[in-house]
Amino acid sequence: MASLIPNEWRYVPPVSLVVGRGPYAVALATILGTEAITSGQLSAGLEPNDGGGYPQVLESLAQVVFVVSESMPAAEVIENHRAVWHWVGKLSSAGDQHELAILFVLPADVAQGFEDVLAVGLGVPRIDPAVTGHAVWRCAGSLSELIDVLTGIRPMDLLPLRARWAADTKHTAMAGLRATLVQVNPTAISEAARQVLATFSGQEYLLDLFCRPPSHRHGNLLRNWLNAAVTNTVTPDWLKVARNQLDGWLTEDEIARTQ
Amino acid sequence: MKSVRILIVEDAPAMLAALGESYRAIFAAHGYESAIEQASTVEDARRLAKAAKSNPYDFVSLDVNLGDTILTGLDVLETLKRFHSAWMVALLTGVETDATVDETMGKSKAEKLRKQLRRDAYARFPAERLQVVEKPSSRIPATESQRLLANRLEQIALVYEEVGRLRYVFRPIEVASLERVKAPKGTKAKRKFLPTTATHWQIRFNCGEIRTLPDMAGFRTLHYLLSRDADQSVTPEEALVNDPKIDKTKGEVPVTSADPVAAFFEAQGIPWKGLTSGEQQKLIRAALSLKFERYGELRGYQDEDDLAPSEEDDLARILRELGPLADAAETAYQRMKPQDGQDARSEAVETAMLHQDGLHVDSGNYDRLGTSRRGEDSPAAQIFRARMKRVKDYLRENGFADFAEHIEGYVQSTGASWSYNPQRRIEWTT
Numbered sequence: 001m002a003s004l005i006p007n008e009w010r011y012v013p014p015v016s017l018v019v020g021r022g023p024y025a026v027a028l029a030t031i032l033g034t035e036a037i038t039s040g041q042l043s044a045g046l047e048p049n050d051g052g053g054y055p056q057v058l059e060s061l062a063q064v065v066f067v068v069s070e071s072m073p074a075a076e077v078i079e080n081h082r083a084v085w086h087w088v089g090k091l092s093s094a095g096d097q098h099e100l101a102i103l104f105v106l107p108a109d110v111a112q113g114f115e116d117v118l119a120v121g122l123g124v125p126r127i128d129p130a131v132t133g134h135a136v137w138r139c140a141g142s143l144s145e146l147i148d149v150l151t152g153i154r155p156m157d158l159l160p161l162r163a164r165w166a167a168d169t170k171h172t173a174m175a176g177l178r179a180t181l182v183q184v185n186p187t188a189i190s191e192a193a194r195q196v197l198a199t200f201s202g203q204e205y206l207l208d209l210f211c212r213p214p215s216h217r218h219g220n221l222l223r224n225w226l227n228a229a230v231t232n233t234v235t236p237d238w239l240k241v242a243r244n245q246l247d248g249w250l251t252e253d254e255i256a257r258t259q
Numbered sequence: 260m261k262s263v264r265i266l267i268v269e270d271a272p273a274m275l276a277a278l279g280e281s282y283r284a285i286f287a288a289h290g291y292e293s294a295i296e297q298a299s300t301v302e303d304a305r306r307l308a309k310a311a312k313s314n315p316y317d318f319v320s321l322d323v324n325l326g327d328t329i330l331t332g333l334d335v336l337e338t339l340k341r342f343h344s345a346w347m348v349a350l351l352t353g354v355e356t357d358a359t360v361d362e363t364m365g366k367s368k369a370e371k372l373r374k375q376l377r378r379d380a381y382a383r384f385p386a387e388r389l390q391v392v393e394k395p396s397s398r399i400p401a402t403e404s405q406r407l408l409a410n411r412l413e414q415i416a417l418v419y420e421e422v423g424r425l426r427y428v429f430r431p432i433e434v435a436s437l438e439r440v441k442a443p444k445g446t447k448a449k450r451k452f453l454p455t456t457a458t459h460w461q462i463r464f465n466c467g468e469i470r471t472l473p474d475m476a477g478f479r480t481l482h483y484l485l486s487r488d489a490d491q492s493v494t495p496e497e498a499l500v501n502d503p504k505i506d507k508t509k510g511e512v513p514v515t516s517a518d519p520v521a522a523f524f525e526a527q528g529i530p531w532k533g534l535t536s537g538e539q540q541k542l543i544r545a546a547l548s549l550k551f552e553r554y555g556e557l558r559g560y561q562d563e564d565d566l567a568p569s570e571e572d573d574l575a576r577i578l579r580e581l582g583p584l585a586d587a588a589e590t591a592y593q594r595m596k597p598q599d600g601q602d603a604r605s606e607a608v609e610t611a612m613l614h615q616d617g618l619h620v621d622s623g624n625y626d627r628l629g630t631s632r633r634g635e636d637s638p639a640a641q642i643f644r645a646r647m648k649r650v651k652d653y654l655r656e657n658g659f660a661d662f663a664e665h666i667e668g669y670v671q672s673t674g675a676s677w678s679y680n681p682q683r684r685i686e687w688t689t
Contacts, residue, residue, distance in 0.1 A: 097309070097341050159305075159337065163329045 004047055005091070006035060009057040017058075019080050020067030020105075024139070028065060028105070031143065036067070039076065042083035043213065046090055058091035063101045063150055070107045074114055075208040075215035077104065078121035082251065085158055094157070101153035102133060108140035121209040123164040123171050129153040133160070173199040174210045178253045181243050186234035189242075193229035211249050218249040225249075263291040263419075266311075266319045266345070268304040268335060270326045275299060278320055281409055285416045301330040308335060311344035318419055319345040322394075323352045323376065333376075336383045347422055349390045349415045350380050353397075388422055390415055519583035543587055550577050551588055558592050 018029040018036040029036040048054055064084055068077055085096065092098040104118060104127075115136050119126050122134060129135035129149065133156025137149045165171040173196045180192040200207055207226075208219035225242065232238075263286050269275040275297055283293045296316075298304040304325070319339060323332040332350060339345040364372065380391055392415065395407040462470050524531040524542065531539065557574040560566045566574070578585050 094309075095341060097338055159334050160329050163334065167329075 005055060005057060006037075008035070010055060013057050013060045015060050016063040016065065017061060017084070018065045018067060019084060020065075020069065022067070022069060024105075025067040028067060028146075032063070032065070039080050039083075042080055042087065046087060054090040056091060056093050058088055058098070059093060061088065061092065061098065061100065062155065063103070063153075065103045065105055065150065067105045068107065068110075070110070073208065073215060074117040074121060075211065075219070076213060077118060078209050079213055079215065079251065081122070096158035096162075099155035099157050100133065101129075101150060101155045102135070103146075103150050103153065104134065104136045105146065106136060106138050108138050110138070117206065117209070120170065120206055123161060123168040132156065169199050170206065174250070175253050178246075178250060181246055184236065184239070186236065186239055189239060190229055190234050193226045197226050197230060210251055212251055221245070222249050261291050263293050263317045264314075265293050265295045266298065266304070266307060266316045267295060268298045268320065268325065268332065269322045269351075270299050270324075271322075272299070274322075277405075277408070278412075281412050282318075282320065282416075285409070285412050289416050289420060299325075301325045301327040301332070301335055304332075304335040305330075305338045308338040308344045309342050312342040315344045315346060317346050318415075319348045320415075321348055321350050323350060333379050333383060336380060336389075340384050345388075347388045347390075347419055348384055349392050351392050351394050352376060353394045390418055520587075523583045543584060546584055547581070547588055547591065550581060551591065553577060554581070554588050555592050555595065558589075559596065562596070 014034045016029075016032040016034045018025050018032060018034060019039070019042060020036060021038045025036040046054060066077055066080055081102070084102075088098050088100065089095045106114065115127060118136070122132065124132045124134075127134050127136050129152055131154075133154060135149050135153045137146050165175075173192075177192040177196050180188045183189075196207075197204075204223055205219070207222050208215040211218035211222055225245065229242070265282055265286075267275060267278050267282065269278055279295055279297065283295065286293045296307065298307055304321070308319075316339075321332045321335055321339075325332055325335075336348060336350065339348060377391055380389060392411050395404040395411075397404075399407070462472065520543070521531040524546075529542070534542065554574070554577050557566065557570055557577070560570060561574065581588055
């Protein structure tokens with residue numbers, strides 16, 4: 001069921017948004033004078049009003065803070081990021097060209113590898129607040145540090161990110177796989193699967209980033225499927241089943257959405 | 260002389276200067292005075308495009324390759340489209356004529372690239388207002404290159420003039436809506452809605468922005484747009500704000516009296532001073548009669564702090580139209596509105612009646628019959644909630660926390676049923 005737009009946004013359009021659950025997210029939201037929304041609310045999508053439109057309640061939104069819990073996989077954070085942009089796309093007249101400063105608040109002891117995986121999901125070499133519009137902050141520091149980091153991010157819209165995805169080998173390989181699914185060409189599918197495996201070679205765990213939640217489970221299914229597509233003979237019947245399965249596992253093609 | 264606001268986006272300084280001079284000369288030859296702004300990076304161009312939302316450029320000359328590793332002129336084009344910040348765009352590309360592309364990529368691949376570029380451009384901006392223009396090849400002699408460039412810019416200016424004729428497109432549409440109907444006098448209920456259809460005007464403004472305006476407002480805006488130079492950009496806001504100008508331009512009759520009411524009638528050709536006081540009063544009443552009913556209705560909502568944003572606009576429009584008669588309308592409204600004392604009495608009686616009904620099993624958690632549309636707990640609902648809290652606290656204190664949770668969960672799950680909202684009022688609530 002789609003999420004209802006919080007009623008108070010209609011009266012006081014939010015400038016900041018906190019995504020996450022738990023006491024930290026709620027406290028941070030209170031400090032920033034907004035409300036925390038959960039992954040569930042975000043991923044449920046939005047309910048249009050009676051006329052089929054959406055109220056432009058995120059026109060003033062300038063900052064989004066993702067509070068990442070210890071148990072949250074990077075793929076889920078990226079999924080939330082994607083969902084926030086879907087919301088902004090509908091609830092702001094600037095759509096994907098709405099400028100935002102985005103901060104990921106990570107648990108203090110999370111490994112550097114987590115940050116690197118986030119960077120892969122965003123299609124950037126590393127998360128740099130001056131270049132990418134995103135920053136990472138670990139819970140170990142003080143709140144004033146967090147505010148400093150947040151205000152130091154150079155806001156950016158989605159176009160530069162999309163351009164990066166279009167130039168990134170991992171994103172393009174996945175886009176290629178999605179594109180071949182609409183074809184009835186077993187050879188092209190096998191080739192696209194081979195291309196994906198080659199691109200993610202040694203980093204197959206990153207395929208989770210391109211899967212719908214539960215991303216790790218879907219990632220496992222995708223990895224098995226890719227191996228099967230490369231090693232087995234792809235028949236039209238198999239392809240028909242595979243197409244439905246992949247629709248359920250894979251996230252939307254963000255590159256194609258722009259074109 | 261007509262004016263044209265131009266943005267030139269080009270990363271090569273020499274080319275930027277050359278384009279500036281050429282555009283100025285060519286548009287001047289067509290009778291336009293140019294105001295030129297320049298940007299040399301994608302970032303600057305996108306920033307200017309976003310800022311031009313309320314004041315769009317008439318013409319943007321945009322280079323595709325701007326030396327940015329991530330974004331190109333196509334992204335600037337997307338921003339111009341999204342923010343409606345350009346009327347017409349000329350996309351200048353070097354790929355079409357650059358022979359090195361053919362040499363390095365091979366002819367067929369280069370051709371594919373050219374086609375793809377055009378496709379991408381037309382997918383990002385309305386084709387009727389976009390020209391994809393080849394820059395002269397860098398391999399041909401400078402003088403020839405300048406001559407070619409001047410020719411192409413001349414063609415752009417001609418197309419600009421032609422496309423200018425399409426600046427405002429409009430059509431009448433039937434709009435189904437719910438009209439608010441005020442509740443009968445003497446009842447506490449507010450209003451109900453009735454389905455209705457009305458003619459509206461859908462106007463597509465210079466950069467593609469579409470506004471739907473109700474009958475008269477639409478007519479006035481169209482009239483204003485048609486009375487202007489077709490070459491000038493007008494934003495919807497400007498057109499709407501300038502709406503009263505129509506009356507002003509029409510009423511260019513010199514003001515013959517210091518009395519604004521007299522001036523108002525004299526501007527319409529009525530010999531105000533020659534009328535008796537009774538005739539003048541009758542005339543004021545007649546002038547007010549068309550708008551007073553709606554005015555009174557909206558002022559009533561305003562007094563109840565229940566005026567929707569669209570109604571605020573409506574009220575402002577009526578006040579504008581009434582001009583100097585607004586004071587007379589307000590006096591009449593004050594005379595006709597119910598006295599506060601009566602209102603308070605009826606509210607007290609009403610509340611007492613509602614109390615007798617007790618907790619009502621029906622939708623809504625709030626007493627929507629209070630003075631505010633947004634709703635607040637009715638006294639009965641407050642009593643109910645307080646009682647529930649006491650019960651739950653008692654249970655928790657005596658070791659029945661689970662049972663308290665159970666009750667809380669139950670009340671929340673059936674929250675809509677535990678409210679004070681008599682059914683007979685529902686059809687009148689907003």
